Amino acid sequence: MISFQCKTKDIKATLTKLKGVHKHKHIIGIKATCEITLTDENVQLAIPGAIFSFKCQTKGTAKATMEFRRIYDIIEHHSYDELYVEFLDGSLRFGSVVVHAKTVFFNNDRVLKTIVLPDKYTDLDLLLMKNEGYTKEELEFNNLLGLMEMAERRVYYNIRRASLYLREYGIMPKEIKKLVVDKLGVILDLDEKDVKLLLAKD
Numbered sequence: 001m002i003s004f005q006c007k008t009k010d011i012k013a014t015l016t017k018l019k020g021v022h023k024h025k026h027i028i029g030i031k032a033t034c035e036i037t038l039t040d041e042n043v044q045l046a047i048p049g050a051i052f053s054f055k056c057q058t059k060g061t062a063k064a065t066m067e068f069r070r071i072y073d074i075i076e077h078h079s080y081d082e083l084y085v086e087f088l089d090g091s092l093r094f095g096s097v098v099v100h101a102k103t104v105f106f107n108n109d110r111v112l113k114t115i116v117l118p119d120k121y122t123d124l125d126l127l128l129m130k131n132e133g134y135t136k137e138e139l140e141f142n143n144l145l146g147l148m149e150m151a152e153r154r155v156y157y158n159i160r161r162a163s164l165y166l167r168e169y170g171i172m173p174k175e176i177k178k179l180v181v182d183k184l185g186v187i188l189d190l191d192e193k194d195v196k197l198l199l200a201k202d
Helices: 008-021 068-076 123-131 136-141 145-169 173-184 192-200
Strands: 002-007 033-039 042-047 050-055 057-059 061-067 082-088 091-094 097-100 102-106
Touching: 002 008, 008 042, 008 050, 008 068, 008 082, 033 068, 061 068, 068 091, 068 097, 082 102, 123 145, 123 173, 136 145, 145 173
Parallel strands: none
Antiparallel strands: 002 057, 002 082, 033 042, 033 061, 042 050, 061 102, 082 091, 091 097
């Protein structure tokens, strides 16, 4: 059984800190996902742009994600001094309240890294994550693989657009691609066949 037990005031204080750094001050406007990471005697809560943690009694190691405003609402209405949270397959139990969540369990303390993106992240932020050493499992858990691929395709689309304007000056698409890679320090993974198809379209 994967779980933690904490003082309600501790998790409330942590959620309040997260809410405080978000651009929306009203909870209804916060659509961010909250990532909950459980390790030895520690619970970490994260939303894009912020991470806070608190100490408590824990059992097991796991990670889960759910809507921030949902967990905030549950904790806000929890009237007891102590809170017991259990990690289930595809859900979390907060006291007697069970809610849907994406959960992953671990046999040791090697958990998936928390991926921190700015509140308003850009394609460049997504592409630079390739340099951060995240595993495929970590990117999949955070639903970022598809977003990263789309960001990369938009880069090639913009390279194509730039090459159309600069063609008469003898500047080739591959030279623009090299400039993007060298200047921004990004890794572009599309193979040459995909690149040629994207760059050949008018």
